[in-house]
Amino acid sequence: MKIILLGGPACGKGVQAKKICEKYNLVHISTGELLRDKIKQNTALSEKLKETISSGNLVADNIICELVKEKISTCQKDGYLLDGFPRTMMQANLYSEFDKPDIVILLETDKNLALSRVKSRRVCLNCKASLKVDELKNKHCPYCSGSVGTRIDDTAEVFEKRYEIYKMQSAPLIKYYGDLGLLVKIENNHSIEETFNEIIKSLSKLKELK
Ligand code: AMP
Numbered sequence: 001m002k003i004i005l006l007g008g009p010a011c012g013k014g015v016q017a018k019k020i021c022e023k024y025n026l027v028h029i030s031t032g033e034l035l036r037d038k039i040k041q042n043t044a045l046s047e048k049l050k051e052t053i054s055s056g057n058l059v060a061d062n063i064i065c066e067l068v069k070e071k072i073s074t075c076q077k078d079g080y081l082l083d084g085f086p087r088t089m090m091q092a093n094l095y096s097e098f099d100k101p102d103i104v105i106l107l108e109t110d111k112n113l114a115l116s117r118v119k120s121r122r123v124c125l126n127c128k129a130s131l132k133v134d135e136l137k138n139k140h141c142p143y144c145s146g147s148v149g150t151r152i153d154d155t156a157e158v159f160e161k162r163y164e165i166y167k168m169q170s171a172p173l174i175k176y177y178g179d180l181g182l183l184v185k186i187e188n189n190h191s192i193e194e195t196f197n198e199i200i201k202s203l204s205k206l207k208e209l210k
Pocket of ligand 1: 009010031032033035052053056057058059060064083084085086087088091153162
C-alpha cells in the first residue's frame with residue numbers, strides 16, 4: 001500500500017503516520033525527518049537546510065525528490081506512507097515519474113488548534129516521537145526515556161509563514177489528487193483515536209477494492 005498524507009503544519013500528520021505505519025507494516029517516510037537527519041550530519045548542505053527550515057520556507061524540490069526516491073528504493077515493508085511530501089505540484093509531477101499512490105489522505109485541522117499544538121509540541125531526540133509537553137515523564141520521552149527537544153520551526157511566527165505557504169501550495173495538489181479520484185478528506189479536530197478510526201475505515205475500503 002502506498003499512502004500520501006497531506007495536511008498543514010502541526011495538523012497531526014506525524015502522530016497519525018506512526019499509527020498507520022505500525023498497523024499496516026509500512027515504511028514511514030517523513031521528509032521533515034529526513035531533512036532534520038541531514039542537518040545533524042553537519043555537511044555543507046546542513047547549514048543551508050537549517051536556514052530554510054527555521055525560516056519556514058520550503059526546501060528545493062530537487063533535493064526533496066532525490067531524498068524520497070532514494071528512500072522508496074530501499075523500502076522493504078508492505079509499502080510506504082509519505083508524510084509531508086509532495087508539498088508542491090513540481091514534487092507531485094516528479095514523484096509521478098517513478099511511482100504513484102493508492103490513496104491520498106488530507107487531514108483537515110482547525111488553524112488555532114494547530115497553533116496550540118505547535119506551542120506544546122516536543123520531539124524525542126532518540127525515537128523521534130512527537131509529544132505534548134504534558135505527556136513527558138520527568139522531562140523525558142514516555143516511550144524510550146530519550147531526551148526531548150523543540151523543533152527549530154515551532155514558533156508562532158514561523159507557523160504563520162508555514163501555514164500561508166501550505167494554503168497556497170496545497171490547493172493545486174488537492175485538486176490534482178481529487179481529479180485522479182485518490183483524495184479522501186478527514187477532519188482532525190477531535191481525539192487521535194477518533195481520527196485514526198476514520199483513517200482505518202478509508203484504508204479498509206481501499207483494501208476491499210484491491
Ligand atoms: P515537517 O516536519 O513535515 O513539518 O517539515 C518541516 C520543514 O521541512 C518544512 O517546513 C520545510 O521547510 C521542510 N520540508 C519538509 N518536507 C518538505 C517538502 N516536501 N518540500 C519542501 N520542504 C519540505
